[in-house]
Amino acid sequence: MTGPALDDALRTGSAMKLAVRLERGAFRLDVDLAWNERVAVIFGPSGSGKSTLLEAALGLHPSASCQVRLGGQWLEDPDRGVRVAIEDRRLGWVPQSPTLFPHLDVDANLRFGLARGEAEALDRAVEVLELGELLRRRVDALSGGEQQRVAIGRALASGPRALLLDEPLASLDLGLRARVLRYLLRVRDELDVPILAITHDPDEALLLAERVIVLDGGREVASGAPADVLWSRAVLPVSEALGLENVYEGQVTGGGESPPGFRSDAGLTLALPVEASRGERICVGVRAEDIVLAVDPPGRISARNVVPARIARCERTGADVFVHLVTDAGGEALVAKITATAADKLGLCADMALHAVIKAQSLRRIA
Amino acid sequence: MLSITLLTLRVGAVATLAILPFAIALAWALARGRLPARSLIRAFVALPMVLPPVAVGLALLWLLGRRGPLGPLWDGLGVDLVFTWWAAAIAAAVVGFPLLTRACEQAFADTDPRYEQVARTLGASRTSTFFRVTLPLARRGVLYGILLAFTRGLGEFGATTLVAGILPGRTETLALGIYSRVQLGDDAAALVLCGVSFAIGLAAMWAGERWLRREPS
Numbered sequence A: 001m002t003g004p005a006l007d008d009a010l011r012t013g014s015a016m017k018l019a020v021r022l023e024r025g026a027f028r029l030d031v032d033l034a035w036n037e038r039v040a041v042i043f044g045p046s047g048s049g050k051s052t053l054l055e056a057a058l059g060l061h062p063s064a065s066c067q068v069r070l071g072g073q074w075l076e077d078p079d080r081g082v083r084v085a086i087e088d089r090r091l092g093w094v095p096q097s098p099t100l101f102p103h104l105d106v107d108a109n110l111r112f113g114l115a116r117g118e119a120e121a122l123d124r125a126v127e128v129l130e131l132g133e134l135l136r137r138r139v140d141a142l143s144g145g146e147q148q149r150v151a152i153g154r155a156l157a158s159g160p161r162a163l164l165l166d167e168p169l170a171s172l173d174l175g176l177r178a179r180v181l182r183y184l185l186r187v188r189d190e191l192d193v194p195i196l197a198i199t200h201d202p203d204e205a206l207l208l209a210e211r212v213i214v215l216d217g218g219r220e221v222a223s224g225a226p227a228d229v230l231w232s233r234a235v236l237p238v239s240e241a242l243g244l245e246n247v248y249e250g251q252v253t254g255g256g257e258s259p260p261g262f263r264s265d266a267g268l269t270l271a272l273p274v275e276a277s278r279g280e281r282i283c284v285g286v287r288a289e290d291i292v293l294a295v296d297p298p299g300r301i302s303a304r305n306v307v308p309a310r311i312a313r314c315e316r317t318g319a320d321v322f323v324h325l326v327t328d329a330g331g332e333a334l335v336a337k338i339t340a341t342a343a344d345k346l347g348l349c350a351d352m353a354l355h356a357v358i359k360a361q362s363l364r365r366i367a
Numbered sequence B: 001m002l003s004i005t006l007l008t009l010r011v012g013a014v015a016t017l018a019i020l021p022f023a024i025a026l027a028w029a030l031a032r033g034r035l036p037a038r039s040l041i042r043a044f045v046a047l048p049m050v051l052p053p054v055a056v057g058l059a060l061l062w063l064l065g066r067r068g069p070l071g072p073l074w075d076g077l078g079v080d081l082v083f084t085w086w087a088a089a090i091a092a093a094v095v096g097f098p099l100l101t102r103a104c105e106q107a108f109a110d111t112d113p114r115y116e117q118v119a120r121t122l123g124a125s126r127t128s129t130f131f132r133v134t135l136p137l138a139r140r141g142v143l144y145g146i147l148l149a150f151t152r153g154l155g156e157f158g159a160t161t162l163v164a165g166i167l168p169g170r171t172e173t174l175a176l177g178i179y180s181r182v183q184l185g186d187d188a189a190a191l192v193l194c195g196v197s198f199a200i201g202l203a204a205m206w207a208g209e210r211w212l213r214r215e216p217s
Helices: A003-012 A050-058 A106-111 A119-128 A144-157 A174-190 A202-208 A226-230 A236-241 A340-346 B002-032 B038-050 B053-064 B071-077 B085-109 B113-121 B126-137 B139-154 B158-164 B174-183 B187-214
Strands: A016-024 A027-035 A039-043 A065-070 A073-077 A091-094 A162-166 A195-199 A211-216 A219-224 A246-255 A258-264 A269-271 A281-286 A291-294 A305-317 A320-327 A333-339 A353-358
Touching: A016 A050, A027 A050, A027 A211, A027 A219, A039 A050, A039 A202, A039 A226, A050 A065, A050 A091, A050 A162, A050 A195, A091 A144, A091 B113, A106 A119, A106 A144, A119 A144, A119 A174, A144 A162, A144 A174, A174 A195, A174 A202, A174 A281, A195 A202, A202 A226, A202 A246, A202 A281, A211 A226, A211 A236, A219 A226, A246 A333, A269 A305, A291 A333, A305 A333, A305 A340, A320 A340, A320 A353, A333 A340, B002 B038, B002 B085, B002 B126, B002 B139, B002 B174, B002 B187, B038 B085, B053 B085, B053 B158, B085 B139, B085 B158, B113 B126, B126 B139, B139 B187, B158 B174, B174 B187
Parallel strands: A039 A195, A039 A211, A091 A162, A162 A195
Antiparallel strands: A016 A027, A016 A065, A065 A073, A211 A219, A246 A258, A246 A281, A258 A269, A291 A353, A305 A320, A305 A353, A320 A333
């Protein structure tokens, strides 16, 4: 979004403008970002300046030259002589490590910012993040995932105008990541607070964001719809190295007599390798190189998922071809990575009908 | 003996309480603030720790006495501090100040500033953050400093003899009392006072240790 539409959104909505210039030794951060989506994710490898950018928005880098605007209000702008104090910005920050106050219990941590927030905000946070059971616990008796949930809850309970998440899952091991990611999706779906998250995890960016902004070496590299940006030629070297895959949000179907299946929100159905309870909302991922493409429908085959699809476009990078497909059922985007030789042999071209073959075993539950 | 003990405790307590806010403020500024010439300030604060106590006493005598540079001030206020228990408390405060400041500075420096930043983003002002987050997180170090300053004050001798003298019932603390009894050849009484010192010191440190142990970091 550009021009008058963005200006309008900046004046009224949850839109954010964030321009930061900062030099620290050899590192130079110089970005000028603006977006109107409620949930934006800044994606980039470590050392790309993401955390610094977030801290600058919070007012924690007095030496940075910053312009920060949220909705209709300038929080910082040297030209207008505006610099709102850290405590008056009302930005709910969840730093990379949860940083719960160790001298307070969970309840007191959640209530720390309550003077500013409203009891209602606290109740909602406790409900959405399912913190009720934890209230009387000491913070050092919490698991890493619970600490992260409390930290998110504490930020939400302070009644923030926006939630700023710094790598919310990075400090967690894989199992806990999936659980905390589910809670983040609940926060996204059940509350209407704008969210700005930073991450180097493509799954997280794809699932959470309405807009992804890619940062590398202190500069903006790309910005746009998550899948478009992360699968783009410019970003692919970075996003692939960080584990980019196809991700789908949906729920578990079947169960009981029939084997468990997965149905994405758009309507793509897949056989699942794991036991899961029917109706549960989950997210699954499958890597582009784990997808086999067949021009003719395969006959007897062990792979449990044969998904009819149509080619949207093919992108060649070196010896690889990324085949962008749209599934017939649900119209979900699906990207397969095959060798250029295979692509040539099959004579792939746009609009060609294909069968994407996905082993149930290569589906991974990510939330 | 009871009066000597009570006077000693009073001198130590008054001295420690009087320097506490200043020591905490200075320690905070040294640990987090952007003070110029920090090393010089630290060196200056440490002086009473490294000077011979008698030299500190002489300097205090000069400052507190009517013939010193502040003499007109004391005359104007109509107070005479020298050879009162106040002088003993001031001596204890001066020698305790570096210990308390050092311990507090270390405690503040060991506190992760990230907690303070989070508190600010949650709406707490600088002052509120200090009292709700920094001080509670640094409490172990601060308490340790209080114990050090208090017990150092209880045992102060060199500087105290010069500014407070050894006036039985007025300025005679345990340390001074032990010395004067030894001088008089009353070793038994000196040993009793010694035992009292021992008991107070042990009780103070033991209570502190217990509190520090009980509290998780």
